[in-house]
Amino acid sequence: MRYEPMAWKDFLTQRKSVLATWPTGKDVDLEGGLRYQRDIPEAKNFARAMSGAKAKGRTLIQPRAGVALIDDHIRLLRFLETEGTADLLPTTIDAYTRQNRYEEAAVGIEKSTAAGHSLLNGFPAVNHGLGGCRRVTEAVTKPIQVRHGTPDARLLAEISLAGGFTSFEGGGISYNIPYAKKVELGDSLRAWRYIDRLVGWYEENGVSINREPFGPLTGTLLPPFIGHTVAILEGLLALEQGAKSITLGYGQGGNVLQDLAALSSLRELAGEYFEKAGFTDFDLTIVFHQWMGGFPEDEAKAFAVISLGSFVAAAAGVEKIIVKSPHEAAGIPTKEANAAGLKTTRQILSMLTDQIICGDNDIIRREKNLIREEVACLMNAVENASGGDPIQGIVRAFAGGLLDVPFAPSIFNRGRVLPARDNEGFIRLFAKGNLPLSDEIMAFHKERLAERAKAEGRAVTFQMVTDDIYAISKSKLIGRPK
Amino acid sequence: MNPQNIVLGVIGADCHSVGNKILDAYFSEAGFHVTNLGVMVSQEEFIDAAVETDAAAILVSSLYGHGEIDCEGLRAKCIERGLDRILLYVGGNLVVGKTPYEEVEKKFLDMGFNRVFRPQVDLAEVVKMLKADIAAASRP
Numbered sequence: 030m031r032y033e034p035m036a037w038k039d040f041l042t043q044r045k046s047v048l049a050t051w052p053t054g055k056d057v058d059l060e061g062g063l064r065y066q067r068d069i070p071e072a073k074n075f076a077r078a079m080s081g082a083k084a085k086g087r088t089l090i091q092p093r094a095g096v097a098l099i100d101d102h103i104r105l106l107r108f109l110e111t112e113g114t115a116d117l118l119p120t121t122i123d124a125y126t127r128q129n130r131y132e133e134a135a136v137g138i139e140k141s142t143a144a145g146h147s148l149l150n151g152f153p154a155v156n157h158g159l160g161g162c163r164r165v166t167e168a169v170t171k172p173i174q175v176r177h178g179t180p181d182a183r184l185l186a187e188i189s190l191a192g193g194f195t196s197f198e199g200g201g202i203s204y205n206i207p208y209a210k211k212v213e214l215g216d217s218l219r220a221w222r223y224i225d226r227l228v229g230w231y232e233e234n235g236v237s238i239n240r241e242p243f244g245p246l247t248g249t250l251l252p253p254f255i256g257h258t259v260a261i262l263e264g265l266l267a268l269e270q271g272a273k274s275i276t277l278g279y280g281q282g283g284n285v286l287q288d289l290a291a292l293s294s295l296r297e298l299a300g301e302y303f304e305k306a307g308f309t310d311f312d313l314t315i316v317f318h319q320w321m322g323g324f325p326e327d328e329a330k331a332f333a334v335i336s337l338g339s340f341v342a343a344a345a346g347v348e349k350i351i352v353k354s355p356h357e358a359a360g361i362p363t364k365e366a367n368a369a370g371l372k373t374t375r376q377i378l379s380m381l382t383d384q385i386i387c388g389d390n391d392i393i394r395r396e397k398n399l400i401r402e403e404v405a406c407l408m409n410a411v412e413n414a415s416g417g418d419p420i421q422g423i424v425r426a427f428a429g430g431l432l433d434v435p436f437a438p439s440i441f442n443r444g445r446v447l448p449a450r451d452n453e454g455f456i457r458l459f460a461k462g463n464l465p466l467s468d469e470i471m472a473f474h475k476e477r478l479a480e481r482a483k484a485e486g487r488a489v490t491f492q493m494v495t496d497d498i499y500a501i502s503k504s505k506l507i508g509r510p511k
Numbered sequence: 512m513n514p515q516n517i518v519l520g521v522i523g524a525d526c527h528s529v530g531n532k533i534l535d536a537y538f539s540e541a542g543f544h545v546t547n548l549g550v551m552v553s554q555e556e557f558i559d560a561a562v563e564t565d566a567a568a569i570l571v572s573s574l575y576g577h578g579e580i581d582c583e584g585l586r587a588k589c590i591e592r593g594l595d596r597i598l599l600y601v602g603g604n605l606v607v608g609k610t611p612y613e614e615v616e617k618k619f620l621d622m623g624f625n626r627v628f629r630p631q632v633d634l635a636e637v638v639k640m641l642k643a644d645i646a647a648a649s650r651p
Contacts, residue, residue: 124524124575128551133524137580147607150576178526208526210551249529326631358630360604361576438528438550495533502631 030412030419032269032306035226043223047183051131053158054184059230062191065163066236075172075196076237076274078117079314082348087382089349090114090374092367093176095121095151097141099161102152103168105364110171113368114375117349118169120194122177122185123151127208129181131155150361151177154189162192174198174239178208180217186224190231196239196276197228200263202423202432203243206439214427214441218420221263222270229271237274240267241316244278244295247436248321250448250497251280252456253291254403255434255464260295261302261404262411262423268308269419275299275311276349280318281338283506284454289387290396292317292345297397298404314348317341319374323502324357328366330504331355332373339374343381350374358502396455403470407432410465430463449489450497452481454506459489485510512596513544514645516566518557520548523581527574530603534572534634541638554585558592567645568598574630578605579618586623596648600641602628 048054071077082089092109096102102120109115125134134153141148154162154175166173174196175189182204186197201218209217228238242263244256260277267275277299279291296315303311319338324331335353342350354362354370362370387393410431415422426432430443437444445462457474458464482489487510496508517538521531528550535547546560557569569589573581582601589597601624605615616627626640 124526124577128524130524133580137577140580148577148580150607207528210526210549247529323630356609359609360574361607363608366609436529436532438526438531491536495536498529498533 030306030415030422031417032265032419034229034270035222040223040226044187047223048187050129050184051155053155053188056159057187057191063231063234063236065191065193066195066231069193069195073170073172073195074237075117075174075239076312078172079239079274079276079348080312083312083314086346088342088347088378089116090352090371090378091117091119091174091349092352092354092371093119093121094364094367095119095123096147097123097138097149097153098147099157099164101147103165106165106169106173108364109368109371110169113371115171115371118171118173119176120154120165120173121151122175122179123149123153124178125149126151126153126155126185127177127179129179154192155185159188159192162189162194166193172196174241178204178243180205180209180212181220183220183223186227190227190238195237196241197224198241198243200242201266202259202263203246206427206434206437206442207247210438211440214439215420215424218266218423222266222420225267225270225272228267232271232273238272239274239276240272241276241278242267244316245280245318245321246434248280248318249436250322250450250456250494251282251435252403252448252458253279253282253287253294254400254407255432255446256280257291257295257298257400257404258407258411258432259434261299261408262419264299264303264313265306265308266419268303268306268311273311274314276314276316278316278318280321281341282456283320283501284450284456285337285341286390286392287396287455288341289345290393291400292341292347293393294397294400298401302408316349316351317345317347318351319353320501323499324353325502325504326358328355331357334501335370335373336377339377340381343378344386350378399470399473403466406465406467406470431465433462433464447491447494449478449494450481450507451477452484452507481507512567512649513565514567514649515542515544516546516564517543517568517570517641518546518548518560518564518566519570519572520552520557521550521572521574522552522554522557523573523575523577524551525573525575525577525581526550527572530574531572534570537634538570538638554588557585558588558594561589561594561597562592566597567648568600568641571599571601572603573601573605574603576604576607578603582619582622582624598641598644598648599624600626600628600637602632603630
């Protein structure tokens with residue numbers, strides 16, 4: 030595949046219409062944003078924090094958080110950095126803004142003001158505009174990132190980067206397929222091409238902005254190779270436009286050895302694919318997400334899930350972990366519950382920081398080899414479908430089911446892949462849909478699932494998948510029959 | 512009103528798709544004809560589907576916290592469109608923040624929903640209630 034940055038004059042032409050999509054767009058100017066970013070102290074730059082963590086072998090902790098009103102949002106973030114000891118801060122964007130429904134976000138702001146508490150599930154950064162974003166980023170001492178789920182985040186990126194955020198989550202696949210229903214994949218990929226070009230422009234001008242494709246996707250029984258392939262592709266597309274600080278993610282699957290193998294292979298494979306595509310000047314780091322599926326309602330049990338994820342992050346030596354809270358089963362946490370999740374995570378990481386935990390073993394090697402072969406099957410298929418153009422390759426691969434994300438809402442995703450856990454809790458495939466996996470690989474998946482089916486005296490069916498989806502919220506890893 | 516027909520979907524700008532697929536499979540298995548509108552469904556889309564299929568119930572899911580804003584006015588719109596006997600069920604994480612279920616239930620009953628469910632509800636129970644409620648609503 031050929032990688033070419035978007036022509037600057039095309040970027041500027043598009044930019045005019047992007048900024049006109051909501052009134053706050055008119056306050057943003059490129060040079061002003063750059064000057065503002067240059068004055069942000071080094072210690073508050075997200076990309077520097079990530080590379081520092083890599084150099085020192087540290088795992089940084091970051092919550093998710095966002096509310097409707099600026100002052101409340103600032104209070105929340107300050108609490109998370111002081112009481113919660115967060116190393117990195119978020120600003121989670123509300124669901125209306127994610128769908129570019131700024132009128133509805135405005136209603137949410139009004140109703141939240143009237144109610145005295147947030148009725149939105151995040152911070153409507155576009156509505157609050159450049160000034161609102163700068164008030165937030167100036168009020169905190171830690172590096173701060175925009176976290177969302179926006180298929181077309183061009184205006185959000187313009188406003189938030191000029192507003193002092195130094196990291197931007199998402200990508201044209203990972204913020205479309207799991208987060209939208211009817212947005213054409215080519216459209217979201219081109220929107221993210223613009224965002225990556227904007228990040229590349231900041232980089233060319235000496236300001237490093239961290240880019241983090243969203244690894245967990247639907248967060249539901251995702252076999253590692255599917256997420257890895259998407260992460261690597263989005264990493265390549267970001268590098269193509271000049272981004273340099275790339276953090277790739279993976280969400281906790283629950284089987285510890287599979288998770289360790291996945292995290293180790295994500296780092297190795299991404300580095301190899303980036304170099305093979307001709308990129309050399311990049312800073313690759315890894316983020317691990319604590320369990321993204323359903324949580325137990327009981328808070329003590331929720332802390333246990335958080336703890337297991339923290340253990341895996343420490344054992345794998347990732348640079349960052351995204352932390353859940355004991356309120357996860359009920360939705361958005363209070364600031365106290367959010368801080369409690371951070372403190373639990375911090376305690377585990379501190380206790381494990383000087384230990385070498387798992388080292389290497391045969392099972393991790395087996396799983397890493399498997400993931401390597403599976404990713405190669407998918408990457409080859411995208412390459413073959415591309416005609417040289419990576420965006421075309423991705424669009425065609427999804428259309429043909431050569432890339433397919435289980436349980437995703439998008440109509441541009443085939444949705445024919447069904448995963449289930451094997452008898453030891455590893456996530457396997459029982460229906461591969463049209464994924465281009467070799468017969469040998471599929472034979473292994475089927476054999477492992479047959480073992481579980483035999484142990485449970487039932488066939489592998491959709492009921493088994495459903496049981497697995499709810500298992501952790503019901504205090505088990507594998508959804509066995511009663 | 513066709514007692515087998517129900518409309519299912521996730522309201523508003525919510526894209527939580529996993530539970531929706533499971534509900535679809537479960538209610539279909541239980542003998543209902545499910546019109547599943549998937550995620551990000553507007554009030555109008557729910558009502559259009561209910562009118563078209565002559566449905567006995569609309570099952571609304573919301574998991575992202577905006578349920579309070581998204582569900583307001585659904586009952587009134589149903590009545591406007593002549594769906595005066597339709598059952599409205601809602602379930603999920605309906606408000607922002609951990610809130611006692613009784614408070615959430617009251618808020619949504621006041622909005623005109625017939626039943627309000629927590630995300631942990633046993634689906635077998637829901638099917639039983641739905642069948643009983645539909646039978647009661649079908650009596651002249």
